[in-house]
Amino acid sequence: MIELRNVTLKYGEKLILDKVSMTVRDNTIKAVLGPSGVGKSTIIKLMLGLIKPNSGQVLVDSVDITHLKETDLYPIRRKMGIVFQGNALFDSMTISQNMSFFLRENMQLPDDEIERRVAEQIRFAGLEGYEDQLPENLSGGMKKRVAIGRALIFNPKTILFDEPTAGLDPVSSRKILHIITSLKKSNNLGAVFVTHIIDDVFAIADEVAVLYQGKIIFDGPADKLHESDHPFICSILSDKILEI
Numbered sequence: 001m002i003e004l005r006n007v008t009l010k011y012g013e014k015l016i017l018d019k020v021s022m023t024v025r026d027n028t029i030k031a032v033l034g035p036s037g038v039g040k041s042t043i044i045k046l047m048l049g050l051i052k053p054n055s056g057q058v059l060v061d062s063v064d065i066t067h068l069k070e071t072d073l074y075p076i077r078r079k080m081g082i083v084f085q086g087n088a089l090f091d092s093m094t095i096s097q098n099m100s101f102f103l104r105e106n107m108q109l110p111d112d113e114i115e116r117r118v119a120e121q122i123r124f125a126g127l128e129g130y131e132d133q134l135p136e137n138l139s140g141g142m143k144k145r146v147a148i149g150r151a152l153i154f155n156p157k158t159i160l161f162d163e164p165t166a167g168l169d170p171v172s173s174r175k176i177l178h179i180i181t182s183l184k185k186s187n188n189l190g191a192v193f194v195t196h197i198i199d200d201v202f203a204i205a206d207e208v209a210v211l212y213q214g215k216i217i218f219d220g221p222a223d224k225l226h227e228s229d230h231p232f233i234c235s236i237l238s239d240k241i242l243e244i
């Protein structure tokens with residue numbers, strides 16, 4: 001379980017998150033929906049302990065990580081896989097090397113165990129035959145699947161996705177969303193995905209928190225979003241804007 005408690009975050013003088021509280025339960029797909037620049041990527045960084053809040057707490061499995069030092073954060077981060085918006089693949093490494101890089105760096109595993117895990121992720125991602133290719137030879141959807149494989153290789157409990165479908169064509173988007181739901185069904189994996197695309201929320205989210213002007217203005221089951229009377233939510237629903 002990941003929890004933000006009364007988190008306030010500023011960049012310089014600029015207030016980004018104003019006493020934000022939110023819970024991500026295990027084995028749940030939680031969306032954080034909000035317009036561009038509202039602080040969605042910032043929330044992911046807070047959950048990983050990559051940045052510290054100005055006030056409030058971040059808890060992972062009931063452990064307050066707010067003031068943990070870097071080395072104590074490593075085992076916490078291993079509970080969470082991260083898929084960055086731009087995938088953050090290494091251009092000069094093959095697909096297999098990309099998938100195994102952090103595993104090799106961070107865990108003392110025998111080579112054959114690393115190879116077994118890479119092969120498992122290659123299969124899951126449907127990338128057989130691409131093991132020795134460079135990322136530049138892959139489509140956007142395939143690169144995203146490599147990034148997901150690299151996150152899964154640590155056997156995390158939850159995966160954090162920053163705008164998982166941004167920039168993908170509709171077919172690739174649906175595939176990625178399908179992967180997120182199938183991970184939950186088959187591996188009991190929870191997910192947090194931050195997005196500005198409402199359709200993705202309705203497609204796969206169990207719960208959604210809507211972030212607007214530094215505050216959570218809705219937090220609950222995705223199918224209850226239409227019950228909100230907040231003007232911003234009413235406007236995005238009535239205008240049927242797909243991206244906000």
Ligand SMILES: Nc1ncnc2c1ncn2[C@@H]1O[C@H](COP(=O)(O)OP(=O)(O)O)[C@@H](O)[C@H]1O
Nearest residue numbers: 011012016034035036037038039040041042043
């Ligand atoms: N390291 C930083 N220093 C200063 N401002 C930042 C930094 N990172 C993000 N911002 C600003 O904070 C706001 C929220 O950023 P971000 O979390 O990336 O938003 P989102 O992911 O919702 O688009 C934006 O206005 C952005 O320009």
Ligand SMILES: [Mg+2]
Nearest residue numbers: 040041042162
């Ligand atoms: Mg962002």
